[in-house]
Amino acid sequence: MQVLILGGSGRIGSNVAADLLAHTSADIVIAGRNPSGGEKLSQQLGERVKFAIVELSDPLSHSLNHGGVDRDRLEAAISSADLVIHCAGPFLYRDTSVLEICIARGVNYIDVSDHPSFTRKALAHRAAAEAAGVTAVVNTGIFPGISNSMVRRDVEQLDKPEKIHLSYVVAGSGGAGVTVMRTTFLGLQRPFQAWLEGQWQTVKPYSDREVVEFPTYGKVGVYWFDMPEAFTLPATFPVESVVTKFGTVPQFYNHLTWSVARWWHPKLLQARATIEFLSRVSHFMTDVSDRFSGVGVAIRSEVTGQKNGQTVRCCSTLVESDTAVAAGAGTGTVAALILSEKLKKPGVWAVEQALPTDMFEGVMRDRGIEIQQHLSPM
CATH class of the missing domain: 3.40.50.720 (NAD(P)-binding Rossmann-like Domain)
Known part of the structure; x- marks a missing residue:
């Protein structure tokens, strides 16, 4: 072959x-x-x-x-x-x-x-x-990828799944190149549709910070992020809500990305030269911080719903030392x-x-x- x-x-x-x-x-x-x-x-x-x-x-x-x-x-x-x-x-x-x-x-x-x-x-x-x-x-x-299959595995544990909450944290660059950095900033360009409470609703990227506890990394702030899972998961599973959030460590990268998403003009973020500048600068910074933070990834899948007449939560976690x-x-x-x-x-x-x-x-x-x-x- x-x-x-x-x-x-x-x-x-x-x-x-x-x-x-x-x-x-x-x-x-x-x-x-x-x-x-x-x-x-x-x-x-x-x-x-x-x-x-x-x-x-x-x-x-x-x-x-x-x-x-x-x-x-x-x-x-x-x-x-x-x-x-x-x-x-x-x-x-x-x-x-x-x-x-x-x-x-x-x-x-x-x-x-x-x-x-x-x-x-x-x-x-x-x-x-x-x-x-x-x-x-x-x-x-890994995300999307292994994360999606983790969700499927959790969904299958329940009689009636109702809500999916999928969150990720990446350390530094994650061991990936500048292309992945581009993907991060491209995800900030415009609001997107999320499946919440049985209907499509508009959410802003890198908004609605939520603190999630991950193995190895502890409590990390995660934010809404436009991922394919936001629409493929509700198309696959009969749930009322799908939440997809992302964060990084060291956490000051979260604050930098949040400030770009919140304060930079949308037209500026849609310019390719801007995306390239942000990606190159970020990659340079993570080349330094990777020595301390590592390049790992953690995923947390949480599916809530009904099983044997009770409301239950099925939670899966994964930690890998090299995201790439x-x-x-x-x-x-x-x-x-x-x-x-x-x-x-x-x-x-x-x-x-x-x-x-x-x-x-x-x-x-x-x-x-x-x-x-x-x-x-x-």
């Missing part, structure tokens, strides 16, 4: 490759725009990994380059693969061309997308993928299941819609990822 990882020489893509090398026998092509960096990485990863120049558009352009050699190289690379893993963000600026080519060529597809606009565009191709017999899973990784490695594992698990044909679900799906809980628990055990789950009466 051959796997093509677009954006494979980046922090997330390289960790996906490492996970596949450890848990599958697939040959891997990491594709990107930087020949020297890509070749060096492929040599470090070993003989099962090759590098190929497959140039998507610049991360700050609107869409895939549809003309010339780049399109031809992309189609040729996809046609030679059994599975394509799209790790080339930020996904706000991506269209679904890669997914469309995969559907046309009958190649299975997964991605690490984390922006709601891209997720909506990808899910719109469900019927085409189903007709082509292509299994496509979006939002794999955990994201690689989240994507690698889905890839391994598709390659082995254990996961075969034609169509385009958010990960919580595609991955059964028994499979999720098995691949987490295989990777030594521990998820604590506790059920208690309210």
